[in-house]
Amino acid sequence: MPLTGARGSVVLFALVSVLLLAGAGAWLLGSPDLAVYPWAAATALGLVVSSVTTIGALRRRRPSVDVIAVLALAGSLAVGEALAGAVVAVMLASGQLLDARATARARRELGLLVARAPRTARRVQDGSVVEVPVDQVRRGDRVLVGTGEVVGVDGRLCGATTLDESALTGEPRPVERGVGEDVRSGVVVSGAPVELLATSLAGESTYAGVVRLVEQAQAGSAPLVRTADRFAVMFVPLTLLLAAAAWAWSGDPVRAVAVLVVATPCPLLLAAPIAVMSGLSRAARLGVVIKGGGALEQLAAGQVVLFDKTGTLTQGRPVVSDVVTAGPGTDPDETLRLAASLDQVSPHVMAGAIVSAATARGLALTLPTQVHEEHGYGLHGTVEGRAVRIGKAAWAHGAGAAPVWVLRARRRADLDGSLTVFVAVDGRPAAVLLLDDPVRADAPRMVRALREVGFERVVLLTGDRTETARSVGRLVGVDEVLAERDPAAKLAAVGAEGRDRVTVMVGDGVNDAPALAAADVGVALAARGATASSEAADVVLVVDRIDALADAVLVARRSRTIALQAAGVGMGLSLVAMVVAAAGLLAPAAGALVQEVVDVLAIAIALRALLPGRVHTVQLDxxxxxxxxxxxxxxxxxxxxxxxxxxxxxxxxxxxxxxxxxxxxxxxxxxxxxxxxxxxxxxxxxxxxxxxxxxxxxxxxxxxxxxxxxxxxxxxxxxxxxxxxxxxxxxxxxxxxxxxxxxxxxxxxxxxxxxxxxxxxxxxxxxxxxxxxxxxxxxxxxx
The missing domain is CATH 1.20.120 (Four Helix Bundle (Hemerythrin (Met), subunit A))
Structure with missing residues (x-):
């Protein structure tokens, strides 16, 4: 049954229900002749609504079974079964109402995010605070966020505070964040007001990306829903033949009306969309935006999954893995503290990694002075009266032959595939910071979980070096590594894998967009900001956890199973009722009541998809x-x-x-x-x-x-x-x-x-x- 919108569904249901009850009241008061009028009015109202939706479907050249409802209502009026017609009208209105409510509930999780989108930000400039549109905030700006306010742009904290991240992550407990930690737009400051250093533009921030995804995530007609519609249309000739046979065999047109009344395939038409929409809602609560029912069903059918490496199976941002000092007389923690103190004022991604490493070790940072950045080389300034330089080797340490310990650190970096940042203190070489892009801690568990839910093949598809890719592949447990592939080669690989199996491609970068679009299901990671991959993808993870994908697959498969169960039970009972009605054992009024019960049962089965099911997420008290x-x-x-x-x-x-x-x-x-x-x-x-x-x-x-x-x-x-x-x-x-x-x-x-x-x-x-x-x-x- 096509939707008429939330308000229209409520109005229609209220009108036909009042008319049905009014007729029942008249009948109970001993005026059966008077009861016919409100029942007939309810039947006529249902007939008008069904006729309008049927004509609309025919104009769009879409199959529709509302013709059965039209015949049932018209037949009820023709043979004087006004009560049966009124019950059918209530059944139609209640189906539309339940469908509209299920749709609204499924979209509510995402709609709340849109409503909270920040519009302004308070920028700190020249010693004062100026409120500006959030779109005017630029990288490197210092932004003040008060208690209870939503963070408008992605940034790095300049002080410690408590954050409510539930809108993005579902985590109900406030999270303590320290100096130098990255925060995403959309979280709420629940502790003391705090300044942050903007690391992205508002339009590129996490929250802006989520808002755009919400605008795209409208549940379209899924393959299962369209299949259900086509399958239901088969009931039209079957119903007409059975009704005609019952009339011809008995000579009683009332039997034909009874068959028409119980034949309306509402269970199939309502159950599939409700189950699919419920699955979208469950996935959204897990932090996974699925752009429509078609994507959900394809995700449920996935057999091969291909992963990009950087930012997908790895964290996608550098992490300090070691501090190689100039000698025993240099304290690595003190050197790291001085470097992190200087890097507090830099929006560079490596600066964030160094600050995070220092705060994780509990090192006390101080604000630097006389800071100057040489783009492409490094940063220098004064920390607690000491001159600190961070950046490339020759720029930080000066010209000349590199010391032996620096050569040793470079050799380690080459072997491990690490990045190097050189630190000098008071004009003397002090340390080399090694930074890696580590494998996500949840990636191996996620790969195992995908195999458990039925994926037959896992492939690592990356443009990175073969040695690095194979190392990551071994750690997470993939079946094959396809390395050093440019976007065109990635596209070809996805096509080859998808010749006879349903493919799922997972990535987070611009170069992944073509492959995401070519796969049966494209999955993008957007927890750290929107990218072209998010726009090209069918499924978007808005939480910074790759194992959420395995949970989303479980939700998708469970939703599809529930949709088929609801449709099967509903249509099976309807077929039985049709045979009973054709045999003359079910009057039209009683048949209408039976059909209403079948509808409610099918919808109740479909709504099970809203309930929590099995996921791989482990819950701790x-x-x-x-x-x-x-x-x-x-x-x-x-x-x-x-x-x-x-x-x-x-x-x-x-x-x-x-x-x-x-x-x-x-x-x-x-x-x-x-x-x-x-x-x-x-x-x-x-x-x-x-x-x-x-x-x-x-x-x-x-x-x-x-x-x-x-x-x-x-x-x-x-x-x-x-x-x-x-x-x-x-x-x-x-x-x-x-x-x-x-x-x-x-x-x-x-x-x-x-x-x-x-x-x-x-x-x-x-x-x-x-x-x-x-x-x-x-x-x-x-x-």
Whole structure:
């Protein structure tokens, strides 16, 4: 039944219901002749509405089964079955009303986002605050956002505050954000007013992209809905034949009217759209915008999924992975603190990574002065009276041959595929910051989840280097890696994969747009801002979680199944009722009531798609979330200790090497790392066991904790034992409280222990990020 709009549906339902009740009242009061008039009026009103919608469908050359409703209503008037006609009219009106309400509910989740779109921003300039249209904010502007206000542009915080991110993520709990952290437009400042440094234009921000997506995400006629419509049209000749046969066999036209009354295929026509719209609503609550019912059904049918790499399977933004210092006399944390303090005023993406790394380690930043940026080279300024330079090597460190430690850092960067940022303090080289684009912690779990829901093949399709792509592919578990592909080659790859299977392409960049458009379903990540890929895609993730895709597939498949169930049950019961009516066992009035019951049952089955179903999202109670968040903060601090293991091992070259740095690292391991590992064993692993429902999931992590304890104990014995003196192999010689320096063979063993411990801890960190900490990601949506 075509929709007449929310208001029209309410008015129609109210009128026919009042007329039906008025006739019933007259009949109960002993005036059956008077009751016929309101019933006949309701029938006539339903006949007019059905005739209008039927004529409209014919003009659009679309198949329609409203002709059955027209015949049923007209027949009811012709044979004097006004009560049956009135019940049919109420049935039609109630179907339209339920359909309109389901549509409104499905779109409400997204409509709320549009209504909250900020229009103005308060820009800080020349020591004062000026309110300007949000479109006038430029990158690098400082913007003041008050308590309760919506953030208008993407930016980087200049102070700490509390944010309500529920509008974008579904996360109901306020989130604490610190200096240097990135925030997305659309979140609400629920804590103290805060300034932020704009990193995007309003039109390119996250919230603007969401608004555009909402405008596109109107549920069109899905393939399942169109199939249902065509299938329902088959009922027209079947119904007419059965009605004619019943009339001819019995000679009673009332039987033909009864068949027409129960034959109206409302269950099929209403159930499919309602289930599809309900699925769109459920997906939206998970942070996934699906642009119409057709995209939802194609997503449910997906067999092959292709992923871009950068920003899709990886985080898409640099993260500081190590701080390589000039020597033992340079404190890596202090160097990072000075660099991050200077970078606070820069909107550059690498500056954000450096600031985030410093705040994650709990380092106190101060505002720099006399800051000047040399575009393409770097930034220099004064921090606490010290001259700090950040940028390219020759610009930061000066001309001349690079020191050995810089060459070593560059070699590491080349091997790891890292970016380098050089730091000089007071005119002297201080450190090299290594920045990586790490794999998303939730990516491997997402790939496993897609396989569980029925995807047969997973492909990594990227323009990046083969070695880097293969490394990422191994980590996330894809079937094939197609690297060094330009947009045209990506397009060809999607076409090849989609020759005989339904393809889903996932990407986030401009170069992904052609492939997204060519795939059966294009999925774009838009949590960090709108791109051309968002416009070309059929499905858009507005939460910064790639595993939301697996949940969206589950929602799509469940919605399609429910739509078919509702239609099957409804049409099956209608067929039975038609046969019973043709046999003369069901009067028109009773048949109308039976059809109404069938309609309500079919719609109720379809509305199940609005209820929460199975998703891969793991739910933790508040106590477990707090425990995980606390240990996650400690995890960031411990990462600095882990980085120093490798740099310390790099400095061990021969038997004359000073072992003081190695002993200092050992002290940090015992004072910082081991207590953290023991806290995880006692508090974090039980959280994981409760989340996944089995203690087997904790076995690997627990074994790693034991291995770390063993390796640290071995290092302690090696660095603190008394060794034989040179004069007498059986005589102990002690040089200071730690024993004398070790010989070359022992230095090699110390270096091996440090490298081994570094490798174990880096793997352990990755496992914890993937298996535990990603469960309470700040952008996780609540289903």
């Amino acid at each position: 508040q106590a477990d979330r707090d425990t995980t968040a606390r240990l996650r903060l400690q995890h960031d601090v411990v990462s600095g200790v882990v980085e120093r293991l490798r740099s310390t091992a790099d400095a061990l070259t021969d038997a004359t090497t000073d072992l003081a740095p190695a002993r200092a690292v050992l002290a940090e391991l015992e004072a910082v790392l081991l207590p953290h590992e023991r806290a995880e064993e006692a508090d974090l692993l039980p959280v994981l066991a409760r989340a996944v429902g089995t203690t087997q999931a904790t076995v690997g992590l627990s074994r790693t904790h034991a291995e770390v304890e063993h390796q640290v104990a071995t290092l302690r014995r090696l660095l603190s034992r008394e060794l034989p003196g040179p004069g007498d192999p059986h005589e102990a010689a002690v040089d200071g409280p730690h024993g004398r320096d070790l010989d070359a063979e022992d230095v090699v063993e110390v270096r091996g222990l440090l490298y081994g411990l570094y490798a174990v801890l880096r793997l352990h960190e990755a496992q914890e990020e993937e298996e535990v900490f990603s469960l309470v990601h700040p952008t996780r949506a609540t289903p």
